[in-house]
Each structure stands twice: as C-alpha cells, then as structure tokens.
Amino acid sequence: MLRQIIAEALGSGADPKSILYASIDAPVYSRMPLEKFLSFLPDAKETGIIIFDEIQYLPDWEVHLKDLVDSYPNIKFIASGSAAAALRLKSRESGAGRFSEFMLPPLTFYEFLLFSGVDEQLIEVDSRSDRPVYSAREISVLNERFIDYLNYGGYPEAVLNQEVRESAEQFIRNDIIDKVLLKDLPSLYGINDITELNRLFSVLAYNAGNEVNLESISKSSGITKPTIKRYIEYLESAFLIIKLTTVDDNCRTLQRERNFKVYLNNPSMRAALFAPVKTTETDKIGHLAESAIISQWQHAIAFRQLRYARWRNEGEVDVVYLSGADGRPDWVGEIKWSDRIADHFAEETRSILTLIQKHKSIRSAFFTTKTTSSVTELDGRPVAVTPSALYCYTVGRNVTSQLSMIAFPELATKVSAA
Known part of the structure; x- marks a missing residue:
C-alpha cells in the first residue's frame, strides 16, 4: 500500500x-x-x-x-x-492534533474473494435498487471458499502467494502472532511472564465466539483476574482479539462485567494456533463464522456500538447494534452455521422475538444459516434469514464501500417507510 x-x-x-x-x-x-x-x-x-x-x-x-x-x-x-x-x-x-491514525483491519471475505479472482464467479449482483443486493450463485461452493477464508483468508500474503498459503499456519504463527506476543507487547508494556500471556491468548483463541467468564478463565489458566483483565486490554490494543460487552434484555450494560465475548481479530489465527478447520467440524465453523462476521464490522466507525445480549432464563442474542445518544437498539441478529431454523423457526428466534417485542426501536433483524435463506417477519419487523457466508460477504462489501453497517439495509427501509 x-x-x-x-x-x-x-x-x-x-x-x-x-x-x-x-x-x-x-x-x-x-x-x-x-x-x-x-x-x-x-x-x-x-x-x-x-x-x-x-x-x-x-x-x-x-x-x-x-x-x-x-x-x-x-x-x-x-x-x-x-x-x-x-x-x-x-x-x-x-501526536495529539498532529497525527492522523489509520488502522488496517484484516481482509474482509469480500476482499478475499476479490483478491482470489473468484468474486464474480460466486456472487450475483442485483443493482436495480439504490443499494445492491448480493446472492450466491451456488451456496455450497461459496461455503467452501468461506472455510478457506476462515483458515487463511484474512492475510493478503496468504491469499496472493501460493508458497505462503501452503504454509499459512507457520506464516501466521511465526510472522504475526509470535512477533506480537513475544516481542511487541512485552517490550511495550514491560511484560515479564511471556508464557503466561501466551497461555491466556491460546485459551481465548480456542474459545473464540464463546462467552468468557473471568472466574472460570482464572481457574483454568492459573492467572489472577486482575492480570487477565490487563492482558486482555493488551491483546485488544494489539488487534489480536475483539471484546464484545454484554447488555441485558433492557439493552443496558451490566454494572459489574462478569461475562463478555471474545472474538479473534482475524479468524485465521485459530487455524495457525491449533489446526485448520474441516468442513465436517460444524461447531468449530459456527464459532469461527461468528468471529469472521464480527471482524467484518471493524471497517466501520460504528463498530463500537456492537454488543451482545444475555439475560436470565437463557435468553441470548449474538449481535445488538445500539444507535443514537440514548443507546437504543436499532437492529439485532443471530449467527449460526445450521439450517435448523427452517423446521424450528419459533424456537430458534425466541430470544430475538423477546428483544423485538420489548424494544420498538428495533427496525430489523437477521438470522444466519448454513445454506437456507428467506425474508420473514417477527412482530411486524422484517427478518433476513441468509447463509453465514453470504451475510459475511455482504457485510464486508457494504462496510468497505461505506454503505451501511446492516448487511441488508433495505429491510430497515421497509420498516421506516411503513
């Protein structure tokens, strides 16, 4: 560049x-x-x-x-x-007042397909409306490329260089992760116990996409809670992880932060630390898909308004976008790597429905799947049901084109026009 x-x-x-x-x-x-x-x-x-x-x-x-x-x-x-x-x-x-700071996030799924030269082969664009609508020509093929993206696609070197791609895990581990963990962070923050920091990052990376509890991490890793908090701040500042805070069903931030979600800044890091994910590993793909979709939003300024909701009676919604000075929820979503919603719609959308009924400010919702897609409604609000790979592509393309944080903004348009 x-x-x-x-x-x-x-x-x-x-x-x-x-x-x-x-x-x-x-x-x-x-x-x-x-x-x-x-x-x-x-x-x-x-x-x-x-x-x-x-x-x-x-x-x-x-x-x-x-x-x-x-x-x-x-x-x-x-x-x-x-x-x-x-x-x-x-x-x-x-450099306050003198320096302008630019952060370059990992490649979006859209950029990955573009750099790979297969974007037009896999994606069909409908430009008849003000905002383009994207669809997969063949979802099974797009899913295969999505798994490639999860394993190595966030790094331009791995996408463009065949030799790097063949040893992507070694490149990502040695040239990126180890450099930050073993050199940059210790020298910057005076970290003495590098092994402890490395161990914590491995725990967080393995559980990426899951809810994290400080108490349980402290017990499993043997690291004190104050140290964990400090290390998480370091890992965030180094753009290795993304931390998403919790709101309750009233969409209010909890006073005492016991739980939060951690995502990898680049989902490809998990493959480098452990092993590339296989097409048969549905649960792992689901968590990595969540990391991948969350990471697409890093390109948007409004990324800081993302939360996830969790409340008693096992209610949970993966993504809640808060807008405006009052922080009211604007749209919500669930990220899955499963087509279960096709036969269990009411059960799968129960938590989303709870939030929609409680907050009239919510204009639309999304629910991702493995292959199925549809547009439906919950309590009068439109819900886009779409494959995770296509949703990830659409978010990445929209935010890099500075169109919208919402993958399907036309849904919100229908609501506000009604």
Missing part, C-alpha cells in the same frame, strides 16, 4: 526527487534520527512525501516525528509499522 501511494503520487506528476521511502528496520538505519533522512531529499524542504516503514524500531520515534511535522509543515509524513499497539499508544501520547 505504501508503494501504491508512491505510484499514485508519481502518476499525479510529483517529482520523484521529492519522495522518500525508508524501512527503519534495516540495520543501516539503526538509531538514525529521522531528520537525517531529509538530507537525502535536498529539494523536498518545501514540499514532498516521506514514508517511514516499521517506524517502531526507532526509539522515541514519536518525538522525532512530532518535531519533523512541526518543522516541515509542507511535507507529508507517513509512518507505518506492524506493532499496532506501540504505534497507537505512542501516537496518541505525542
């Missing part, structure tokens, strides 16, 4: 002598002050583009970069790095 920025600048007529790219992890640049790089561009003092890649390898980089931004206001400085937690922490400490 950095090279694409350079290519676009050159294509727009920028002087090649006013552009500099430097990878700070190169030994020749070890501990070199950032300002010294300007000596390589004597004509760029008035205008130019300077890109520092892997900037976290320079001690106190944020101080150096802040000084450059202040001293050379006409130069565009771009800094990137793989240590996401370090970049976020340091940029917010020293």
